[in-house]
Amino acid sequence: MPRLNLLEETRFEKLPVTIYDNAADASIAVARRIAKLIKSKQRNNEKTVLGLATGVTPIKVYAELVRMHKEDSLSFKDVITFNLDEYYPMRPTSAQSYVTFMKDNLFNHIDIDLNNVHIPDGTLAKDEVADFCLEYERKITALGGLDMQILGIGRTGHIGFNEPGSAPNSGTRLVTLDDLTRSDASRDFGGKENVPTKAITMGIGTIFKAREIILMAWSKKKASILKKAVEGEISADVPATYLQLSDHVEFIVDKDAASELTRLDTPWLVKDCIWDEQIIKKAVTWLALTLNKPILKLTEEDYNNHGMAQLATEKGPVYNININIFNKLQHTITGWPGGKPNADDSQRPERAEPAKKRTVIFSPHPDDDVISMGGTFIRLADQGHEVHVAYQTSGNTAVWDDDALRYVEFSIDFNKYQKIDTTQLEDLYMRMRSFLKEKQPNQTDSEEILTVKGQIRKGEAIAGARYAGLPDERIHFMNLPFYDRFKSQKSVSYEDDIKQTMDLLNMIKPHQIFAAGDFADPHGTHKVCFDIIINALKRLRETEEWIKDCWLWLYRGAWHEFPIHEIEMAVPLSPEEVTRKRLAIFKHQSQKDMPVFPGEDSREFWVRAEDRTKETAFCYNQLGLAEYEAIEAFVRWDY
Numbered sequence: 214m215p216r217l218n219l220l221e222e223t224r225f226e227k228l229p230v231t232i233y234d235n236a237a238d239a240s241i242a243v244a245r246r247i248a249k250l251i252k253s254k255q256r257n258n259e260k261t262v263l264g265l266a267t268g269v270t271p272i273k274v275y276a277e278l279v280r281m282h283k284e285d286s287l288s289f290k291d292v293i294t295f296n297l298d299e300y301y302p303m304r305p306t307s308a309q310s311y312v313t314f315m316k317d318n319l320f321n322h323i324d325i326d327l328n329n330v331h332i333p334d335g336t337l338a339k340d341e342v343a344d345f346c347l348e349y350e351r352k353i354t355a356l357g358g359l360d361m362q363i364l365g366i367g368r369t370g371h372i373g374f375n376e377p378g379s380a381p382n383s384g385t386r387l388v389t390l391d392d393l394t395r396s397d398a399s400r401d402f403g404g405k406e407n408v409p410t411k412a413i414t415m416g417i418g419t420i421f422k423a424r425e426i427i428l429m430a431w432s433k434k435k436a437s438i439l440k441k442a443v444e445g446e447i448s449a450d451v452p453a454t455y456l457q458l459s460d461h462v463e464f465i466v467d468k469d470a471a472s473e474l475t476r477l478d479t480p481w482l483v484k485d486c487i488w489d490e491q492i493i494k495k496a497v498t499w500l501a502l503t504l505n506k507p508i509l510k511l512t513e514e515d516y517n518n519h520g521m522a523q524l525a526t527e528k529g530p531v532y533n534i535n536i537n538i539f540n541k542l543q544h545t546i547t548g549w550p551g552g553k554p555n556a557d558d559s560q561r562p563e564r565a566e567p568a569k570k571r572t573v574i575f576s577p578h579p580d581d582d583v584i585s586m587g588g589t590f591i592r593l594a595d596q597g598h599e600v601h602v603a604y605q606t607s608g609n610t611a612v613w614d615d616d617a618l619r620y621v622e623f624s625i626d627f628n629k630y631q632k633i634d635t636t637q638l639e640d641l642y643m644r645m646r647s648f649l650k651e652k653q654p655n656q657t658d659s660e661e662i663l664t665v666k667g668q669i670r671k672g673e674a675i676a677g678a679r680y681a682g683l684p685d686e687r688i689h690f691m692n693l694p695f696y697d698r699f700k701s702q703k704s705v706s707y708e709d710d711i712k713q714t715m716d717l718l719n720m721i722k723p724h725q726i727f728a729a730g731d732f733a734d735p736h737g738t739h740k741v742c743f744d745i746i747i748n749a750l751k752r753l754r755e756t757e758e759w760i761k762d763c764w765l766w767l768y769r770g771a772w773h774e775f776p777i778h779e780i781e782m783a784v785p786l787s788p789e790e791v792t793r794k795r796l797a798i799f800k801h802q803s804q805k806d807m808p809v810f811p812g813e814d815s816r817e818f819w820v821r822a823e824d825r826t827k828e829t830a831f832c833y834n835q836l837g838l839a840e841y842e843a844i845e846a847f848v849r850w851d852y
């Protein structure tokens with residue numbers, strides 16, 4: 214088994230982990246494994262018994278299986294499935310049920326006999342559940358057990374809905390969901406209060422009996438729990454760690470989910486490294502922060518005791534390495550995010566020329582610009598650059614219903630006051646009211662309500678950008694069409710969005726672009742917005758001269774900051790600038806106090822923004838650089 218063969222570089226990993234470049238490739242590999250199993254069983258006239266999971270993770274696996282069914286004649290006639298879990302209580306016809314999920318993503322598109330499909334029943338009376346669970350187990354056993362179980366992992370470390378505290382020998386049963394699991398599900402249910410508190414789940418013991426177990430994890434969101442599951446001690450606190458005891462488990466993950474594993478995060482601890490600039494910077498800043506010592510005070514002994522002896526020998530003496538990295542960090546700091554006119558720019562992040570730049574700040578939602586880079590935004594405007602801001606989406610899902618009503622009430626009153634006929638407006642208002650009265654959790658708003666909500670956010674964005682110093686003609690609302698399509702389907706084409714972005718860029722011909730490089734935002738909008746910009750730039754590069762002189766800088770949104778070794782431009786803010794930035798964020802009133810989508814961070818956006826920039830400043834200072842009030846961070850992206 215691979216477990217006995219662990220390479221040195223996986224020294225801390227307690228079970229086999231295969232890392233793919235991206236989730237799409239990994240999902241295809243898993244689908245192929247499933248198909249291979251089904252076909253080999255079919256050759257022996259045997260049935261395949263599969264344990265299936267729901268959630269975001271297996272969606273691409275199911276899509277590939279459907280493709281194989283349609284294009285490669287993979288048949289599911291001899292396949293029997295058992296799903297891991299179902300919410301309780303839950304009607305199978307409800308949009309959020311795992312029955313609906315499985316039908317939508319797999320069963321409706323393949324030739325499986327629905328009598329061979331088993332999903333825990335969310336409609337049972339409480340006193341029927343225990344018998345049902347025993348019967349579920351009995352059925353699996355009677356069929357000879359699960360040939361293969363596929364799993365996702367929850368951020369609590371749950372597999373199935375075996376939340377922290379679950380026993381390793383647990384069977385199928387009714388469980389109470391962890392608070393974090395309910396928060397993660399809240400978007401599907403239109404608010405956490407609508408997420409059931411319970412579920413029926415296969416137990417860890419049930420999963421364990423499968424002849425093959427594959428756990429999948431994609432994206433940075435899973436990185437920290439994956440590290441615990443793979444490298445941590447076995448503990449009921451992270452139920453997935455029980456899988457370390459299995460001889461037939463494999464974790465299949467993408468690079469982002471694997472990014473906190475020792476072999477990727479601090480590889481010098483487990484193997485020889487090729488010490489290029491980037492990894493030296495990462496290792497030295499890591500060493501200084503780990504030892505809580507300024508870079509210039511790190512000694513050879515510190516290097517040797519922390520897996521960096523090879524670096525010291527190859528590139529030492531260590532003091533030279535320290536100075537080199539210290540200087541590199543020093544050169545990232547600039548108060549001139551648009552370049553310093555008439556200055557030697559050989560060691561500066563931005564070019565001095567042209568002294569007055571045309572800059573486009575792309576903001577996925579109407580407030581990301583000021584939240585994420587408000588200080589730099591203000592500085593660029595103050596320093597006389599021609600700054601444009603382009604709001605990519607309307608953000609119209611994130612406004613409270615009663616706020617929408619309030620604004621229409623205002624319009625009616627104001628029009629009445631002006632003696633303007635309000636009949637139509639009042640009709641609209643009544644329609645809005647009756648729609649909202651009947652509105653189901655998570656139901657998409659009517660077109661007119663979405664328009665009102667979009668307008669509210671538009672007004673706030675204008676106020677924020679004006680406050681940062683922009684004239685109105687440089688404030689652009691793109692209303693990218695993908696955003697509305699995104700609400701009903703997750704995979705959509707971005708062709709018209711790319712064209713629109715190309716047109717805007719061609720009109721402005723910027724020297725500098727700032728864009729959100731914040732791929733862990735909870736709804737995926739930032740990543741799509743980023744992809745659209747990159748596509749637009751790549752296409753423009755084929756025909757346009759101006760683009761050769763256009764640099765792309767990435768900022769991160771309200772959710773994460775770049776790690777210190779990746780930062781290429783660090784813009785310090787004075788205490789006054791921090792206050793100005795705060796006031797610009799305050800213009801986004803609909804997002805203040807209690808935003809519709811706060812994520813799991815209970816702090817308000819302006820507090821998060823301030824804390825994050827203060828942490829970056831603190832980190833620079835800890836490394837031995839000057840002490841600033843706050844720092845906004847950027848990396849440059851080659852496209």
Ligand code: F6R
Pocket residue numbers: 265266267268269270271297298364365366367368371372373374
């Ligand atoms: C689903 C299930 C859960 C999920 C886990 C990850 O049937 O039992 O354990 O696999 O919560 O969910 P996603 O894939 O949505 O991140």
